[in-house]
Amino acid sequence: MIIRYERNGKVKHGWMVEEDHKVRVIEGDIYKIQTAKPIMTGLELSLDEVTIKAPSAPSKVVCIGVNYRDHASEVNLELPKEPxxxxxxxxxVIGPGEPIVYxxxxxxxxxxxxxxxxIKKEAKQVRAQDADDYILGFTCAIDVTARDLQMSDGQWTRAKGFDTFCPLGPAIAAKLDYxxxxxxxxxxxxxxxxxSTSQMVFSIPQLVEAVTAVMTLLPGDVILTGTPAGVSALHPGDEISVSIEGIGTLATKVVMEE
Incomplete structure (x- = not known):
């Protein structure tokens, strides 16, 4: 799986070999697949030598609300007719282990x-049947939300846009039956x-089509696909993790703003 890591002040992508606790160094831009393909150098580093960052540095994160049927029921919202x-x-955006600030x-x-x-390459007006050609892979995410602000004024972007409110990681699974x-x-x-992701209202190809009909997605951009039932409060000191089959576990903690 693809990770993004920092070592000696430089940020690079690598291929994580979790069972060996190592990362294989990749040189070149993993998104420039049409021109200069990235090179597997053969160099391996211990995971202890690197700091794992968010696996992508997106220009924007496009989020989809109310995309699981059971979640719509628990918050008393009708299923949307479009994403x-x-x-x-x-x-x-923050990476694994970086704290969520309350x-x-x-x-x-x-x-x-x-x-x-x-997303792996520029995507504009993509048809659902072509969506997989534009996807680099998949990772875990936490959509952190100031629920009282969201409910009081309906400004979802404010309630969900604070610094540290989008943990991503730990790695990108490049090939996954989603x-x-x-x-x-x-x-x-x-x-x-x-x-299960099978409970989504709109499938991932449908989401790619809907989003790219509105805005151009750039290499590294991220779509959050919605959350299932079971959302509730976080408190300072809480430890939270999200595990997704075929990807791994994203874990972090909550700290109070100073």
Whole structure:
């Protein structure tokens, strides 16, 4: 699987060999698949020598709301007739282990475990049947939400756009059958969400088509595909993880804003 890591002040992509606790160094831009293909150098580093970053540095994160039937029921919302979109800024993105900061502007912080789609090349007006050609792979995500702000004024982007409100990682699974993946969210070790991507209202190809009909996606951009039932509050000191079949586990903790 593809990871993005920092070592000696430089950020690069690599191929994680988890069973050997190593990363194989990749030289070149993994997104420039049409011109200069990235090179597997043969050099291997111990994972202890590197800091794993968010696997992508997107220009934008496009999020899809109310895309699981059971989640729509728990929040008393009707199923949307077309994908419900909102944005998170690039500054919301953090990597594995980087803490979620609980802002002083909210008193009701929620988690939403999600499957994230990473785009590999410029995508504009993509048809659903061609969507897989534009997908680099998939990773885990947490859509962090100031629920009181979201409900009070309906400004989803404000409620979900704070710094640190989009943990991504730990790696990008480049080849994955995404139609029926188990997704499990735990808070302090307790299972809070346990569902399958088969419960989505709109499939991933449908989401790619809908989003790219509106805006151009750039290499590294991310689509968050919605969350299943089981969302609830986070508190300072909580440890949260999202595990997705075929990808791994994204884990972090919550700290209070200073």
């Amino acid at each position: 419900l979109m909102f944005l998170k800024p690039s500054t919301a 802002p002083k502007l909210t008193q009701n912080l929620h988690y939403e475990g999600e499957l994230a789609v990473v 139609n029926d993946l188990r997704i499990v969210t735990r808070v302090n070790g307790e299972v809070r969400q346990d569902a």
